[in-house]
Amino acid sequence: MPLPSTVDCSAVGDGSAAIRELVATFVAREVTPVAAALDAEPEFPADLYRSMAALNLFGITVPERYGGAGARALDYLHVMEGLSFGYASVADQCGLVELVSCLLAGYGTDAQRDRYLTPLLAARRLCAYALTEPQAGSDLRGIASRADRVDGGWRLSGEKVFIHNAPVADFAVVLARTGERDLSVFLVDLDRPGVSRTYKERKMGQRASQVGGLRFDAVALPDDALLGEAGAGLRYMTGVLAKGRLGIAGLSLGISRAALTAATAQAEVRVTFGRPIGANQAVAFPLADAYTGYRAGLLLAEDAARLLDAGAPQAGTACAMAKLFASEGAVRHASTAVQVFGGAGYIEGCVAERLYRDARITTLYEGTSEIQRLIIARSIVDSRRAGPARSGGAA
Ligand SMILES: Cc1cc2nc3c(=O)[nH]c(=O)nc-3n(C[C@H](O)[C@H](O)[C@H](O)COP(=O)(O)OP(=O)(O)OC[C@H]3O[C@@H](n4cnc5c(N)ncnc54)[C@H](O)[C@@H]3O)c2cc1C
Structure with missing residues (x-):
């Protein structure tokens, strides 16, 4: 019985052929050849990360006026599929930036976009997306991290676990409680006093993805660390x-x-x-x-x-x-x-x-x-x- 020599995804759908082609070429040249090495010596693939930014593979669905590719969710799907064909940890970075940049584009102020979104899409700053806690994974209503209103801003305390990029990120998008029933989103620079990177996990797979914990001990945040409205997190x-x-x-x-x-x-x-x-x-x-x-x-x-x-x-x-x-x-x-x-x-x-x-x-x-x-x-x-x-x- 004849078997197909390769599995072809290009015949399906109407996603942009140009983006798929760009990703396929990048993956064949730069990702597939190093996937086994990245798995064996788990390192953050900094050079690949910069190449992805140069190819405009960050912020695929973010509007062009904010520095994104201004493409569709369909293109985003194909980019993720194509990158992961080379190595899933590389696709993980694209996915993480997509989530954080969509939040910033959708709900950020101009100043927040200048400070976080622009350098994120240019690979000058690395992000993390911090929801999960020791007692809150599937059920985010169990989040115990708190941000309390203080003079001139907020004070954040709590712990996040299993966070992608926690060991290497420059800033994190953090979901924290701001009232009995309210959760809000904060932009937290990880070099602030009171922030610690608690550990780096050893994982079964996707080993080049750096995953770890973050701790916030009464971290002082300015007013404009809040993303969008309080309680809308x-x-x-x-x-x-x-x-x-x-x-x-x-x-x-x-x-x-x-x-x-x-x-x-x-x-x-x-x-x-x-x-x-x-x-x-x-x-x-x-x-x-x-x-x-x-x-x-x-x-x-x-x-x-x-x-x-x-x-x-x-x-x-x-x-x-x-x-x-x-x-x-x-x-x-x-x-x-x-x-x-x-x-x-x-x-x-x-x-x-x-x-x-x-x-x-x-x-x-x-x-x-x-x-x-x-x-x-x-x-x-x-x-x-x-x-x-x-x-x-x-x-
Ligand atoms: C490598 C890795 C990377 C991650 N990256 C991030 C990240 O960047 N940011 C972040 O915030 N989080 C991240 N996570 C956390 C991840 O999203 C959670 O682990 C996941 O949502 C599950 O939560 P939990 O581990 O607390 O499991 P639990 O919620 O405790 O669930 C345990 C089991 O019970 C099942 N279960 C729970 N509730 C129900 C129910 N009501 N009905 C039926 N079954 C149920 C679950 O499906 C699961 O099988 C990461 C995790 C890993 C391992």
Whole structure:
């Protein structure tokens, strides 16, 4: 049975071919060749980070007047997929900047945009996005970090865990409690007195992504550290999380495509009992299923991206569906790749082994699979209760 020699994503969707081409060239030249080394010696990929800024791959959906690429969510999806095909930790940086820059573009003042957004998009300052706490992950209502009003500003105390870029970031977007039921967003320079970087995690995969903790001990913040309105924090964060989930769907699809490409090539060259292993249906059928799953995931994510671009009310649910399907697919497809490689697939240095580890986090961060199911289920139950007019409503 013939197997496709590569998995092609270019035939699907109407995303800009120029952006996909740009990413594919960058990835082939600069990312794929160093992915294994970045995994083995986990370092923040500073040179790749600067190259991404130079190629305008930060702030994909941020308006051009603020220094972004002014492109669509559909383009953002394709960029994330393409970068992750090379290495997921590189895509992670693009996703992180996208979330933070959308918040700054959407809710920041001119002064805040000058201070944070412009240098962020130019790779002169690194950001972190700090929501999770020891007692608040899936349920952000449990956030205990507090920002109290004081003369001339705010005083911030609390602890954040599992934060991307915490060990290296210059500033963080921090969600903190400003009232019994109110959460607000603060822009916190991480060199302020009272801020400490508590630890750096050792992780199963995506090892070049630096993840760690932050502690705030009565940190004095100026008035203009508040982003947008006090008390609107959960609404702001929820607004960008749909795009974040779309991004992780893209990242997951990139891992799937990389796993399928490697496994297909192996199925063609590895010979047992006198013929390539891919000539056996026992090997080819799981690849056929994975290839089908990849394309289904891509179509689902492209549909979600178009809904997001159109500002459709059901975009939140669609992004949750895309993230759920693509991330669970990435874990399965990377596992299929390990199986196709046989014993070699379990050994460090084999691309399937790294992809398997890199895939595992995708069903956890940016909202676990269970939380995506909750979002989807709530939209179904709500729409039934409200009648057909609200069918498929937002999460
Ligand atoms: C590598 C990595 C990077 C991360 N980066 C960031 C970052 O940059 N910024 C940030 O703020 N956070 C980040 N996180 C945190 C991540 O978003 C959380 O770990 C995730 O949201 C889950 O929260 P939790 O770990 O507290 O799990 P919990 O909320 O304690 O959940 C534990 C389990 O219970 C399930 N569960 C919980 N509630 C329900 C329910 N009501 N119904 C059904 N199942 C439920 C969950 O799905 C999960 O399986 C990162 C985490 C990791 C590991």
